[in-house]
Amino acid sequence: MTEFASEEDRNFSTEHDLLVFGQRLRHLRRAAGLTLVELGERVGRAPSQLSLLENGHREPKLSLLRGLADALGTSVDELLSKKPPNRRAELEIAVEKAQLDPIYQRLGVPPLKVGKRVPTEALEHVLALYEELRRRETKQVATPEEARKANAELRRMMREHGNYFPEIEKAAAGILDKVGYHGGPLSEGQIQAIATHLGFGLRFVTDLPRSVRSVTDLKNRRIFLRRESLGMHSPRTILLQTLGHLTLGHSQPRDFADFLRQRVEANYFAAAVLVPEQTAVPFLQDAKAERDLAVEDMRDVFSVSYEMAAHRFTNLATQYLDLVCHFVRNDETGIIYKAYENDGLVFPSDATGAIEGQRMCRYWSGRQVFASQDRYSTYYQYTDKPGATHWCVAHVDPSRGRDFAITLGVPYAESRWFRGRDTNNHSKSKCPNGECCQRPPAELASRWEGMVWPSARAHSHVLAALPADTFPGVDEADVYAFVEAHQS
Structure with missing residues (x-):
């Protein structure tokens, strides 16, 4: 009897990506020098059944996962890691997923069988074309409902991680180490040194377009800012958010959800630089030991x-x-x-x-x-x-x-x-x-219901669709005119 997941098992497909799991299984099998036949003999399964797993077509049962891990000399956690084992596997997974997208399927082209004979460059080419196709298709008006759904999904993801993201912490710590940070509040000189380390100069201007916090001229590697605060954001915070996009390798957002994710990550990076993990954690742990945790102390x-x-x-x-x-x-x-x-x-x-x-x-x-x-x-x-x-x-x-x-x-x-x-x-x-x-x-209510007609202060943005721009709410015409005017 085939030992795959039953209703009683946890829902593997909702917790883990089957394609990623399959790629990791194939990678670990090959690293162990085993064929499908040899691995099948070790776990008591037919090679065809294991092939279904490696191709992401079946869900493994927990007992089978343990057997596979033992046979490959690894752990179940390693098998279930959500990270593709290498760049090639990441590309193969991305292309497989792209071909399932209705946007791709509407092209009516024959499916591409992603095998080891397909050059890596070809996979990158197909994926780049798909990303551009998707960008053009989704560069439509984002409705308030879509924006709210994106916010809800992002909040769910943050909750799952305890709102802690080690990759961003590591990136912030690496930058701080490069500019010689040793503790205390970050100085203006150190913040400017971060920009210099990333290869960007700073220009403070008074004519920044109203729809932006900053403008980054990638061609001439300059960042334009105002000197005054923008709402709750000081110039140094805005600069670090901008540098966060660059440090974290963000590209032009594909849709509003991608835009929102990038913005949250950039804000996290700025906070991780201004309130570094290496000094904030001992500070908080000492305060907890004294039963004297206080947000205002962190602020000060x-x-x-x-x-x-x-x-x-x-x-x-x-x-x-x-x-x-x-x-x-x-x-x-x-x-x-x-x-x-x-x-x-x-x-x-x-x-x-x-x-x-x-x-x-x-x-x-x-x-x-x-x-x-x-x-x-x-x-x-x-x-x-x-x-x-x-x-x-x-x-x-x-x-x-x-x-x-x-x-x-x-x-x-x-x-x-x-x-x-x-x-x-x-x-x-x-x-x-x-x-x-x-x-x-x-x-x-009994005295006044039906007897009052208030005139509401309507918030037009609640009814309006989000602007159909690459960066929602940003007037690209103003931005392009701005950088053109600052070429000299």
């Missing part, structure tokens, strides 16, 4: 914004402090602009699972901070929510534009590690699923 020690300090905490908390947490950025009306959680907190969401644009409960700390005696002071609160109580610290970062609250929260049991745990502020919320603050009190 590393000279960053409160928002960056709070978000950077989420990068390191689960990996190094054994803490789960949540983060949210919202305006005074409770509209959520950015959020992350791996502590079980349930945010209000739409049918797609997106939380951006949703309104949080008026009893959550992110809204209560605006009603406190001093909104710009640190505000602590315990909130009883459906199924759990969370402790939160909220802070309003003052800006020249509208104010936003930044909240970092943890489950009640974890509050013992934080400054502000002795607060008397306590609130109860039934949101987002229960009757709480979303409906007016019954008494008021």
Whole structure:
């Protein structure tokens, strides 16, 4: 009887890419000097069955995985790694997937059998053509619904990783090592040295197009910036985000989801440079040992914004402090602009699972901070929510534009590690699923329902489709005119 996955086994195909698994199995088999027949004899399976596995057509059962790992002198974890074993395998997988895309299939060309006789250059050529075809096909208007779906998927991925990405940490550490960083806040000279190390000069200008934070002239290897802050972003943060795109090897985004992923990675890189892992982790571990964790201390020690300090905490908390947490950025009306959680907190969401644009409960700390005696002071609160109580610290970062609250929260049991745990502020919320603050009190509703006609402040961007640009929201005509004007 063939030993493949049954309904009782975990759903292998949803957790691992069968094509990647097949490539890893083939690579490890060849590295061990075994044929399909020889490997089949060791695990008691027909070569044809193993061939199906190597070609990504069947799902292996866990017991078979263990047998394969033993026969190949490796581990199950190594077999199930999501990383292709080499560049050639990565190309073969990408071409196989490309041919399954309806965009590719609409060409009506015969399928390409990806075998070892197909030159690597040919695979790269086919893949480059497919990527350009896909870019042109998907360079359409991205609807708000598509944007929300992309946000929801990205947040799911961040949750799976505990919002910690070692590859970006390694890239940031490598750059810091190149410019001689030894601790403390990063100096302006060191930030400029990073740009120089990457081969780029800096130009501060006053006529930067309004739709961009920076412009990188790849032809002349120059980065154009304003000297003043842009909203919550200082010039050094914007520069490091730009350098993050370059360091991480980003290419022009294929679609909005790719654009969003690149932006999150670049922001992560900037935070990892300004709040380096090598110094931030011992600092946080010492603070936890003293039961005195505080976002404002990270802000002050590393000279960053409160928002960056709070978000950077989420990068390191689960990996190094054994803490789960949540983060949210919202305006005074409770509209959520950015959020992350791996502590079980349930945010209000739409049918797609997106939380951006949703309104949080008026009893959550992110809204209560605006009603406190001093909104710009640190505000602590315990909130009883459906199924759990969370402790939160909220802070309003003052800006020249509208104010936003930044909240970092943890489950009640974890509050013992934080400054502000002795607060008397306590609130109860039934949101987002229960009757709480979303409906007016019954008494008021009975008196006023149908008798009031408010004139809403319509946010046109909620209804509008995202601009059909390579970089959503960026006016490319303005950008090209700008770099042309700065050629001298």
